[in-house]
Amino acid sequence: QVVIPAANPACHDALAPMVAAAGFAQSPLLTDGKAREAMVAADVVLLASGTATLEAMLAKRAMVVGYKVAPLTYRIVKAxxxxxxxxYALPNVLAGSDVAPELMQDDCTPENLAAAVLNQFQHPEITGALQPRYRELHESLRQDASARAADAIAGLLRSGGFPS
Structure with missing residues (x-):
């Protein structure tokens, strides 16, 4: 079952006729919001590059990441x-390797995205192999957060920055 969480009612209203006209063998479930719930329940998540990729990693979900910028912007930046x-995807940046497929700019086509999602879906061993890596990355984030919080508190103690 494909689930499409619409960000808001306006998005839902815009997506509904497109989903109806797409001719899916099994009609996708279009929800109002509930992106987090859909992500956690998913076998594979298709999402845009951004903080959602970090959420998917923390939820230990297989994902495919797509991202496009305006063609003119891309050409200027490249030139x-x-x-x-x-x-680009935060899990890949944190890992220093490709733990999630990224399809950027000209590679970010419906056909390529669908193929990447199907590959993840049809090969659950991919997700299984990612679980230990996702756990390592999650743990490193937790440790770094604790260390940063401790450093901040120590700095406040040294400077007398706590209110009395």
Whole structure:
């Protein structure tokens, strides 16, 4: 079952006729919001690059990440050598490797996205293999957060920054 969580009622109203006209063998479930619930229940999540990729990683979900910017913007950024990153999705950036497929710009087509999602869906061993890596990344985030919080508190104690 494909689930499409609409961000708001206006998105739901815009998506409903498109979903109806798409001719799916089994009609997708279009929900009002509930993106988090849909993500946690999913076998594979298709999402745009951003903080949602971190949420999917923390939920230990297989994902496919797509991202496009305006073609003119992309050409300008490429022409001036301003694009210096190899990875965009936060889990991939944190891991320093490709733990989630990323389809960017010209590669981000409906056909490529569908193929990547189907590959993840048809090969559950991919998700199984990612679980330990996702746990490691999650733990490193938790440790870093604790260390940063401790450093901030120590700094406040040293500076006398706590209110009395």
């Amino acid at each position: 001036f050598g301003m694009l210096k990153v190899e990875r």
